[in-house]
């Protein structure tokens with residue numbers, strides 16, 4: 008009878024726990040501050056940037072506020088977004104183990120595989136919330152401080168405001184997909200320890216290492232296997248017509264990571280002694 | 284579904300090794316349904332480790348487990364909804380209220396009915412006397428309140444078995460008394476209770492059966508009465524004329540008398556007629572200022588069993 012609400016009940020509960028935490032809101036707030044600070048800094052600086060100076064798109068922000076979100080995403084991707092992602096992903100199992108609540112969930116009982124899936128989906132929801140928060144905050148502050156109008160894409164084509172908003176949502180979605188591999192890696196690392204900070208640090212280091220390797224030309228054969236490799240390619244969404252090949256490659260790569268680290272997490276967690 | 288078996292918990296040669304240390308070493312428990320079963324042992328004797336294996340949190344290195352007639356770990360998901368447990372102290376999300384913590388755990392259990400969830404949570408909180416603190420965040424709870432919230436969690440649904448690992452740990456005397464009363468009232472409802480403790484007095488007060496653990500092994504197991512009967516009943520006697528009294532006692536078949544201050548202490552059968560001995564002594568003009576039987580205490584039995592008394596062995 009309640010068969011249908013089975014997993015939904017736990018999923019809803021997982022999200023409620025996540026969004027009861029002040030930490031979650033603090034991280035979303037900090038993510039929102041990235042475009043806001045960026046826009047204010049640009050607004051206040053008197054010298055106009057020459058086109059091409061500073062991060063990509065930065066010079067365009069003053070001409071069209073809708074570029075704020077894209078620019079902020081570029082700034083957030085190397086460190087800040089992965090930082091929040093590693094906090095959430097590293098916390099999944101290790102956080103419950105550290106608190107001791109894991110043993111009470113398991114004897115409730117909840118099936119271990121089911122708990123893993125729910126934990127993973129929870130982190131994915133956070134990634135979605137984070138990327139959409141960033142883009143939405145960018146659009147809003149951009150609209151407040153700068154003129155807003157039809158957007159000139161990288162290809163030179165011009166799109167109208169509603170379509171520009173649609174592309175923003177696509178960028179948020181693309182970035183969420185980009186995080187899937189890292190989230191799965193985090194889930195796995197989280198099953199290895201009862202100390203959440205350890206797991207979080209591990210995931211963050213992995214994203215740093217991956218980005219460094221991606222910048223070493225000597226390792227070019229490795230690049231397309233790195234989970235950070237396609238992160239910045241969201242810029243392809245700003246072309247007309249949209250360049251979808253990186254989208255597809257990225258999705259495949261991320262799903263590969265999910266399969267590998269999801270299996271490792273499953274193998275580890277379903278046989279692990281819960282001694283905390 | 285077959286008849287309910289005789290045992291709520293049954294283990295056979297249950298073993299758990301951590302490295303080369305055997306934390307639990309081939310124990311065979313038989314916990315009768317409906318009993319209040321004391322699992323007594325000093326700190327580090329393997330109680331919590333055993334409980335973790337019973338509940339499927341840790342995998343046994345060797346041996347078999349049956350929990351409410353279900354094979355563990357194979358039929359864990361069927362057995363666990365019928366079991367409420369407190370393992371190694373309570374654990375909750377500190378940033379959530381007591382009530383929301385219980386709702387969270389109940390939501391995890393896919394066998395529990397969401398439509399009655401809130402009512403069950405409130406009833407459990409009421410039962411442990413936490414209704415007034417239900418909306419407070421758990422980080423503001425005292426240890427005693429957390430312990431009770433842990434008990435409330437175990438009582439979210441009607442259970443056949445409660446596994447309580449040191450439920451009075453960290454409680455003040457008042458809290459300890461309340462928890463013990465709660466356990467009594469649960470036992471009176473016919474729920475089997477498996478209670479681990481390092482406190483002999485607690486087990487003696489609450490339990491009708493007991494298993495004694497030491498260094499991973501069960502040293503003794505049975506009903507409290509059975510275990511008590513292992514000890515020696517003694518006659519304690521204080522009289523004015525000791526030598527004469529010794530002779531008279533011999534005629535009554537009482538020898539091996541020891542002396543402690545003015546008291547005479549003699550091993551006797553537990554059904555000895557004290558009044559009759561008193562009568563004999565008085566008839567021979569001996570003044571008896573004290574005469575009584577001292578029944579064997581469990582504590583002595585444990586000292587016998589463990590040799591060095593009730594200390595941490597490792």
Ligand SMILES: Nc1ncnc2c1ncn2[C@@H]1O[C@H](COP(=O)(O)OP(=O)(O)O)[C@@H](O)[C@H]1O
Pocket residue numbers: 282301306324325326327328329330331332333597
């Ligand atoms: N995770 C662990 N790793 C190694 N040894 C452990 C672990 N948990 C418990 N032990 C050891 O197992 C023994 C039994 O511990 P435990 O079951 O907690 O005892 P009790 O609950 O009776 O106090 C102890 O000697 C303890 O040191």
Ligand SMILES: [Mg+2]
Pocket residue numbers: 327330331332371448449
């Ligand atoms: Mg213990």
